[in-house]
Amino acid sequence: MRILVLLLLSCFATQALANEQAMQRFNQLNADPALRQQAYAAGQERTRFCGNCHGENGNSKRPHIPNLAQQNPVYLFNAFEKFASGERKDFVMSKLAPNLSADDRVNIAIYFAQQKLVPHTAPVDSALLAQGEVKFKTICTACHGAQAEGRENTPRLAGQPDEYLRKALTRFRDKDPSRAGSVMTTIAADFSDQDIVALAAYLQQLQP
Numbered sequence: 001m002r003i004l005v006l007l008l009l010s011c012f013a014t015q016a017l018a019n020e021q022a023m024q025r026f027n028q029l030n031a032d033p034a035l036r037q038q039a040y041a042a043g044q045e046r047t048r049f050c051g052n053c054h055g056e057n058g059n060s061k062r063p064h065i066p067n068l069a070q071q072n073p074v075y076l077f078n079a080f081e082k083f084a085s086g087e088r089k090d091f092v093m094s095k096l097a098p099n100l101s102a103d104d105r106v107n108i109a110i111y112f113a114q115q116k117l118v119p120h121t122a123p124v125d126s127a128l129l130a131q132g133e134v135k136f137k138t139i140c141t142a143c144h145g146a147q148a149e150g151r152e153n154t155p156r157l158a159g160q161p162d163e164y165l166r167k168a169l170t171r172f173r174d175k176d177p178s179r180a181g182s183v184m185t186t187i188a189a190d191f192s193d194q195d196i197v198a199l200a201a202y203l204q205q206l207q208p
């Protein structure tokens with residue numbers, strides 16, 4: 001038991017350290033336009049392959065794949081850590097993430113965070129929108145922000161494809177092992193299918 005607790009503590013400590021180092025690196029890059037430009041260019045170079053799925057400019061090419069454009073850089077950075085450690089699983093991403101160095105992860109996060117999200121323009125059912133809005137404003141804004149813009153380590157949800165949002169929320173609710181460690185499993189535990197459909201419909205059309 002004691003060993004387990006120590007192990008857990010050291011996991012949190014490692015994660016906290018990684019966050020802190022990533023933050024320091026981001027701050028350093030943000031403070032220096034020349035360094036930031038270098039990181040951006042390196043990130044762009046490293047993401048050629050990613051563009052097949054996420055789009056060269058981070059606007060996803062398929063509705064089950066998340067947009068990376070305008071996503072919070074610290075969240076992006078940590079997502080690689082989670083895929084690499086196995087805390088989060090995806091057939092492709094779990095293979096790709098371990099091959100990215102710490103610098104790659106920072107550069108890629110900087111590159112995608114600076115891309116512009118293309119807004120969703122197709123009309124959405126207004127009753128569904130209203131239902132999703134109420135649910136979002138009651139439960140989600142404290143962590144994801146009033147406009148779903150996200151916070152440092154909480155993802156932006158505004159403008160994500162609805163199919164991806166439904167898939168993610170359903171997995172959280174069902175405690176699917178691919179994302180079992182996430183705080184979201186508690187939050188989504190009692191969602192109905194209808195709640196998930198409404199939330200996804202609302203979030204996809206929010207604009208950054």
Ligand code: HEC
Nearest residue numbers: 047049050052053064065066076079089090092093096108
């Ligand atoms: C074959 C398609 C494919 C390729 C290529 C691919 N991805 Fe992904 N990526 C996905 C899918 C699908 C997911 C969603 C996984 C899930 O549902 O958890 C994802 C998720 C992510 C996430 C998490 C986003 C979020 O909102 O949580 C990041 C970050 C990411 N990919 C970055 C990359 C980078 C960087 C590359 C290139 C090195 C890349 N991906 C290449 C399909 C792909």
Ligand code: HEC
Nearest residue numbers: 066136139140143153154155165168169182183184187199
């Ligand atoms: C206590 C804070 C908190 C609350 C409240 C919260 N979330 Fe989250 N959410 C998070 C965090 C942190 C993550 C990142 C989890 C991870 O990486 O596993 C996340 C991830 C997500 C994701 C996955 C995004 C992606 O790109 O893969 C979705 C979708 C989501 N939340 C939707 C919601 C919705 C909808 C609500 C309200 C019903 C909500 N969240 C409430 C903290 C919260």
